[in-house]
Amino acid sequence: xxxxxxxxxxxxxxxxxxxxxxxxxxxxxxxxxxxxxxxxxxxxxxxxxxxxxxxxxxxxxxxxxxxxxxxxxxxxxxxxxxxxxxxxxxxxxxxxxxxxxxxxxxxxxxxxxxxxxxxxxxxxxxxxxxxxxxxxxxxxxxxxxxxxxxxxxxxxxxxxxxxxxxxxxxxxxxxxxxxxxxxxxxxxxxxxxxxxxxxxxxxxxxxxxxxxxxxxxxxxxxxxxxxxxxxxxxxxxxxxxxxxxxxxxxxxxxxxxxxxxxxxxxxxxxxxxxxxxxxxxxxxxxxxxxxxxxxxxxxxxxxxxxxxxxxxxxxxxxxxxxxxxxxxxxxxxxxxxxxxxxxxxxxxxxxxxxxxxxxx
Numbered sequence: 001x002x003x004x005x006x007x008x009x010x011x012x013x014x015x016x017x018x019x020x021x022x023x024x025x026x027x028x029x030x031x032x033x034x035x036x037x038x039x040x041x042x043x044x045x046x047x048x049x050x051x052x053x054x055x056x057x058x059x060x061x062x063x064x065x066x067x068x069x070x071x072x073x074x075x076x077x078x079x080x081x082x083x084x085x086x087x088x089x090x091x092x093x094x095x096x097x098x099x100x101x102x103x104x105x106x107x108x109x110x111x112x113x114x115x116x117x118x119x120x121x122x123x124x125x126x127x128x129x130x131x132x133x134x135x136x137x138x139x140x141x142x143x144x145x146x147x148x149x150x151x152x153x154x155x156x157x158x159x160x161x162x163x164x165x166x167x168x169x170x171x172x173x174x175x176x177x178x179x180x181x182x183x184x185x186x187x188x189x190x191x192x193x194x195x196x197x198x199x200x201x202x203x204x205x206x207x208x209x210x211x212x213x214x215x216x217x218x219x220x221x222x223x224x225x226x227x228x229x230x231x232x233x234x235x236x237x238x239x240x241x242x243x244x245x246x247x248x249x250x251x252x253x254x255x256x257x258x259x260x261x262x263x264x265x266x267x268x269x270x271x272x273x274x275x276x277x278x279x280x281x282x283x284x285x286x287x288x289x290x291x292x293x294x295x296x297x298x299x300x301x302x303x304x305x306x307x308x309x310x311x312x313x314x315x316x317x318x319x320x321x322x323x324x325x326x327x328x329x330x331x332x333x334x335x336x337x338x339x340x341x342x343x344x345x346x347x348x349x350x351x352x353x354x355x356x357x358x359x360x
Contacts, residue, residue, distance in 0.1 A: 118343030240269030
């Protein structure tokens with residue numbers, strides 16, 4: 001499967017940003033326990049059940065009653081960010097900060113959304129502000145580290161994970177993420193030591209096995225990665241990401257029909273999971289299921305209509321199918337959104353691909 005590695009890297013970068021946003025939910029829920037009435041309570045309940053669109057409607061109604069409630073803008077922003085509505089989320093965070101300019105968790109939340117849009121330096125700036133306001137917040141160090149990983153600043157990321165672990169020495173997520181960062185520097189022995197420490201702390205945590213599997217996958221140890229992914233699926237059969245990772249390994253092994261089965265399971269559990277639509281499309285192309293593949297790409301675009309990576313991946317698929325003009329249209333859309341997001345590195349890649357297609 002020619003694009004699996006690139007796609008997997010794309011998914012992981014986006015997943016980091018989504019995890020950053022999701023990781024702040026607990027901080028919001030525990031740190032801010034305002035009661036502004038029925039609609040606010042309904043919003044929290046729907047949010048916790050994963051009914052994000054309904055939660056947004058509830059927060060809309062609550063804000064009509066309490067238009068100066070900063071935390072409601074923050075919570076609505078979180079729901080929008082999880083749905084991939086990052087620009088709208090940032091608008092909510094901006095409003096929340098106008099009302100509550102010293103809210104560290106709002107800066108951290110906005111940083112997560114900016115990271116998802118590829119605005120990594122702006123995200124770092126927001127994390128820095130959050131840490132000046134709340135210097136002992138372990139989760140902010142860990143989240144800033146995640147963005148530094150995307151920027152390739154692995155040493156700086158590891159320093160942030162170290163600080164997060166000094167503040168919360170049993171933070172499994174920080175051990176796992178530090179292990180991933182160390183693997184990027186080729187420090188595999190130290191990386192796997194971090195994974196082992198995470199296993200000692202939480203031996204039944206499927207996330208540890210999927211993350212360790214990802215490092216093995218990147219090392220080309222696909223069978224060993226599959227074993228970790230398979231263990232994660234058995235451990236947590238309702239874990240959509242575990243199915244996704246196992247699908248990635250199966251696709252890399254050429255087991256496309258089995259991979260599609262796992263993508264189906266991932267999407268049954270995570271219906272807004274754009275990465276699974278994109279990679280299922282690629283598996284379907286390998287099996288000659290072009291119509292179904294395009295349907296997957298189209299659904300991904302519907303879910304995240306400003307996501308540069310979806311247009312880019314779809315353009316490659318269309319180019320491979322001989323649909324050069326349609327591929328160019330997707331690339332031009334990707335270029336427009338990349339420029340809006342200020343994603344300079346990706347702009348260069350898109351422009352090179354456009355030039356390549358125009359010369360054919």
